Amino acid sequence: MDALHAYQQGLAALQQACQQPGDQQPEEQQPCSEQLAKCLAILLNNSAAACLGFGAYESARAYAHLALRRAPRDATTLLHLAKALDGLGRYSEAADACEAHLNALARQLQSSNSNSNSSGFRLAVTAAFTDGQRFLQSLRQRAAEAERGEYNEAGMAREAAASTTPRLERHADFIGPVQVADAGEGRGRILVTSQPVRAGQLLLAMRADALCYDSEVPASFHPPPGQQRSRAHLQLARQLPAAAVASSRLAARLSYLHANGNPVPPLPDVQECGFVPAAARHGAATGGDAERLQAGPAAVAAEEVAVAARAYAAAVAAGTSASQQARYAWTRGLLQTTWRDQLSADSQLLDGICATNVFETNPRLPAEQPATGGSSTGAAAVAALETEAGGSGLWTLAAYFNHACLDNTERYFLGDFLFVRASRDLPAGAEVTITYLNPLMSFRERARALEKRGFACGCELCSGEIEWRRRQPEKAAQEADLLDCYRVLQAQIAEEEADSSPTSSATSSTSSGSSPATPAFLSTHPEQRARRRRLATRLQELLSGLRDATRGRVWRAAALYRPYVQLAELLQSCGDFQEAAEAYEEAFGSLAQQRDGDDAAAAGAADNHDHVSTTGPLLAGEAAAAAAVAAAAVVGDRQLLSPGSAVLVAVKAAVAWSLVGPAPRFGGDGITWQEQERRREAAKQRTRLWEATARGLWCRYFGGNQELFEARFAVSLRRLRE
Numbered sequence: 001m002d003a004l005h006a007y008q009q010g011l012a013a014l015q016q017a018c019q020q021p022g023d024q025q026p027e028e029q030q031p032c033s034e035q036l037a038k039c040l041a042i043l044l045n046n047s048a049a050a051c052l053g054f055g056a057y058e059s060a061r062a063y064a065h066l067a068l069r070r071a072p073r074d075a076t077t078l079l080h081l082a083k084a085l086d087g088l089g090r091y092s093e094a095a096d097a098c099e100a101h102l103n104a105l106a107r108q109l110q111s112s113n114s115n116s117n118s119s120g121f122r123l124a125v126t127a128a129f130t131d132g133q134r135f136l137q138s139l140r141q142r143a144a145e146a147e148r149g150e151y152n153e154a155g156m157a158r159e160a161a162a163s164t165t166p167r168l169e170r171h172a173d174f175i176g177p178v179q180v181a182d183a184g185e186g187r188g189r190i191l192v193t194s195q196p197v198r199a200g201q202l203l204l205a206m207r208a209d210a211l212c213y214d215s216e217v218p219a220s221f222h223p224p225p226g227q228q229r230s231r232a233h234l235q236l237a238r239q240l241p242a243a244a245v246a247s248s249r250l251a252a253r254l255s256y257l258h259a260n261g262n263p264v265p266p267l268p269d270v271q272e273c274g275f276v277p278a279a280a281r282h283g284a285a286t287g288g289d290a291e292r293l294q295a296g297p298a299a300v301a302a303e304e305v306a307v308a309a310r311a312y313a314a315a316v317a318a319g320t321s322a323s324q325q326a327r328y329a330w331t332r333g334l335l336q337t338t339w340r341d342q343l344s345a346d347s348q349l350l351d352g353i354c355a356t357n358v359f360e361t362n363p364r365l366p367a368e369q370p371a372t373g374g375s376s377t378g379a380a381a382v383a384a385l386e387t388e389a390g391g392s393g394l395w396t397l398a399a400y401f402n403h404a405c406l407d408n409t410e411r412y413f414l415g416d417f418l419f420v421r422a423s424r425d426l427p428a429g430a431e432v433t434i435t436y437l438n439p440l441m442s443f444r445e446r447a448r449a450l451e452k453r454g455f456a457c458g459c460e461l462c463s464g465e466i467e468w469r470r471r472q473p474e475k476a477a478q479e480a481d482l483l484d485c486y487r488v489l490q491a492q493i494a495e496e497e498a499d500s501s502p503t504s505s506a507t508s509s510t511s512s513g514s515s516p517a518t519p520a521f522l523s524t525h526p527e528q529r530a531r532r533r534r535l536a537t538r539l540q541e542l543l544s545g546l547r548d549a550t551r552g553r554v555w556r557a558a559a560l561y562r563p564y565v566q567l568a569e570l571l572q573s574c575g576d577f578q579e580a581a582e583a584y585e586e587a588f589g590s591l592a593q594q595r596d597g598d599d600a601a602a603a604g605a606a607d608n609h610d611h612v613s614t615t616g617p618l619l620a621g622e623a624a625a626a627a628a629v630a631a632a633a634v635v636g637d638r639q640l641l642s643p644g645s646a647v648l649v650a651v652k653a654a655v656a657w658s659l660v661g662p663a664p665r666f667g668g669d670g671i672t673w674q675e676q677e678r679r680r681e682a683a684k685q686r687t688r689l690w691e692a693t694a695r696g697l698w699c700r701y702f703g704g705n706q707e708l709f710e711a712r713f714a715v716s717l718r719r720l721r722e
């Protein structure tokens with residue numbers, strides 16, 4: 001800031017020197033001498049560099065632009081312009097400026113060869129050229145991301161996996177075909193599609209505006225007793241006031257967010273918040289500075305003096321009181337000045353904003369971690385990377401998504417980057433929703449969690465359940481009783497699983513050296529296996545009751561998915577791989593929308609199968625698999641409750657089937673060698689089928705990047721290849 005001040009004084013002095021004596025009007029000013037023009041260019045360029053130093057990008061751009069009017073081919077100024085445009089998110093223009101910078105360096109190299117300049121100079125220019133090429137590459141990458149939503153997600157997953165607290169700073173946000181609109185009817189602001197979109201299309205990708213990873217919470221931080229929010233969430237809320245004071249962009253974005261219990265703020269100001277849609281970026285990518293760069297040296301005109309003065313004023317404002325630019329933050333009282341003239345942020349309001357809008361980065365699937373009644377605000381039904389770090393963050397544009405238990409998007413995180421894709425084809429103007437909860441929680445759990453947040457969900461899933469309860473009160477009561485029993489059983493299963501510590505005789509899931517014959521999760525202790533088998537039998541009985549109680553309902557996953565996955569895991573740990581695989585298939589089947597006659601269709605499939613196959617223990621499972629895979633193939637026709645869970649459970653089914661063939665049969669069942677061979681072959685086919693199903697769903701709902709699929713399911717896929 002001091003440097004900028006000094007340059008400004010220098011510029012003022014030169015300005016005076018350039019002025020002709022007498023009382024000419026500014027328009028009549030004469031061109032100053034070549035030497036003065038050179039000095040001016042240097043001072044303007046240095047001013048640009050100073051502005052870059054404290055993030056005053058608009059001022060840096062203005063200064064660099066003025067400097068280039070005097071020295072249009074100056075390599076350093078072109079680099080400063082590229083950096084300023086990069087900071088402003090104008091990536092294509094920044095790439096143009098960077099290319100011009102590289103051309104200027106190439107010319108310098110050429111003339112240094114012919115002028116026999118010192119080798120030191122040539123080395124320095126060559127090094128700058130290499131840096132410039134790298135910079136250009138990263139600008140082109142950001143332009144592709146911001147303008148077209150083209151991300152190297154597998155590369156980002158690797159970047160994320162390389163750190164325990166990943167922050168993917170080198171990537172740009174993408175705001176696709178969505179915009180904020182007023183929903184009215186007490187539902188606040190929502191996101192709607194700005195054009196028709198296809199299932200799987202990327203709607204939004206953005207870095208967290210603020211994020212705290214679990215591992216970043218100081219050990220000394222003890223949340224107040226009874227607190228429902230995670231430690232990272234609370235820590236984030238504590239950090240926000242200082243962060244809002246330090247960044248006007250963050251303050252602006254936060255100020256438009258809703259905090260339950262407060263009046264809903266107006267629609268966010270796009271300029272203030274910097275929510276630039278990809279379409280607008282694409283349009284801005286032509287012309288602008290890139291074109292104006294062609295302008296030759298010019299006289300010091302009054303207009304330019306005014307531009308320099310404005311750039312200076314803006315830089316000073318940005319450097320001294322960053323948050324002055326967040327106008328609505330002042331109106332709302334989120335930012336204030338204290339009696340000592342210091343800037344401060346309303347921590348209570350920010351705490352409320354956090355409570356209403358935070359997402360968790362690696363919410364676990366319910367089968368991995370039973371839902372706890374929905375205290376987490378961001379539980380999502382997507383398979384987390386095995387390496388993904390847990391944390392709480394704010395993604396301020398995603399905060400305008402309203403909730404629906406049966407939503408029309410899929411979301412996932414790569415480090416601190418949030419991706420949201422459409423999970424259905426949607427027309428223009430359709431409301432885009434996400435689920436704040438895990439849709440696989442029971443209706444009662446979801447309703448209770450949303451009640452705490454002050455609203456009731458009226459989505460198709462919830463209204464379907466309400467209608468079913470009205471029509472079938474006995475079945476609903478039966479289901480509720482069974483789910484209560486399931487909760488008791490769940491606690492016993494959790495206790496049993498806790499018993500598989502490395503010191504116990506069962507092999508822990510973290511042990512190494514697993515092979516298909518002795519998978520890591522297989523319990524080798526006979527007593528433990530017997531205990532688990534007993535629990536599995538009780539779960540099977542309970543599931544048979546739940547199936548009856550929910551027969552005829554459109555969606556059954558909320559009741560069936562979790563117990564089936566849990567059953568599969570128990571069976572797998574007992575070495576009953578085939579039964580485990582079939583339980584995973586049932587879990588998968590429960591995710592697909594049930595239609596009238598679906599059960600009859602499955603029975604029909606089994607009957608058909610009967611005619612062509614010898615009756616055997618694989619039969620029921622094969623029919624179920626065929627039905628499930630068929631369901632996966634026609635998801636366009638009907639829906640999956642949670643595509644993320646469907647992909648995960650399909651992978652798990654594939655792994656379970658891969659273990660069937662070569663696994664030893666406990667207890668022996670006296671089957672022939674040929675029969676064993678037949679089963680082995682059938683299991684192999686089923687493995688391939690389920691892997692293909694998982695990949696098919698991945699393509700439909702997650703953009704289809706196979707490398708990312710490999711990264712997400714690395715451990716499981718390795719097991720499949722063994």
Ligand SMILES: C[S@@+](CC[C@H](N)C(=O)[O-])C[C@H]1O[C@@H](n2cnc3c(N)ncnc32)[C@H](O)[C@@H]1O
Nearest residue numbers: 187188189258260356357399400401402403455
């Ligand atoms: C993350 S904000 C979503 C955006 C919000 N509508 C706004 O204007 O800021 C969460 C809040 O939106 C409201 N909301 C979200 N989903 C809703 C729904 N399905 N029905 C009614 N209100 C909802 C609730 O007040 C909730 O606490």
